[in-house]
Amino acid sequence: MARKFSGRQLRDARLAAGLKIEHLALRIDRSVFTISQYERGHVQPPAGILGAIADALGCTVDDLYAREAVASVA
Numbered sequence: 001m002a003r004k005f006s007g008r009q010l011r012d013a014r015l016a017a018g019l020k021i022e023h024l025a026l027r028i029d030r031s032v033f034t035i036s037q038y039e040r041g042h043v044q045p046p047a048g049i050l051g052a053i054a055d056a057l058g059c060t061v062d063d064l065y066a067r068e069a070v071a072s073v074a
Contacts, residue, residue, distance in 0.1 A: 002067075003062075003065040003066070003067060004065060004066055005044045005045070005050070005064060005065055005066075006041070006064065006065060006066035007038055007039040007040055007041035007042075008039075008041075008066070009063065009064050009065065009066055010038055010039050010053065010064050011039045013057045013059050013063055013064065014039075014057060016057075017056075017057045017058055017059075019056075019057070021035050021036065021039075024053070024056055024057070027052075027056040028049065028052040028053055028056055030049070038053075050064060
């Protein structure tokens, strides 16, 4: 199984933490537009920002990743 950053996981974690997108943006010193881009999957946050996001949301970086099945090559 491969792991890939998931904007959906980020959004779900933010909502579970009870934060509006504006509040998360303020906590990690990023713009609302940038957080929106992360959540839509248009941009993947750098590793350092992923850590800050996880801290702000009270989750782990791993919680922001989704499992993806990898096709095997025979």
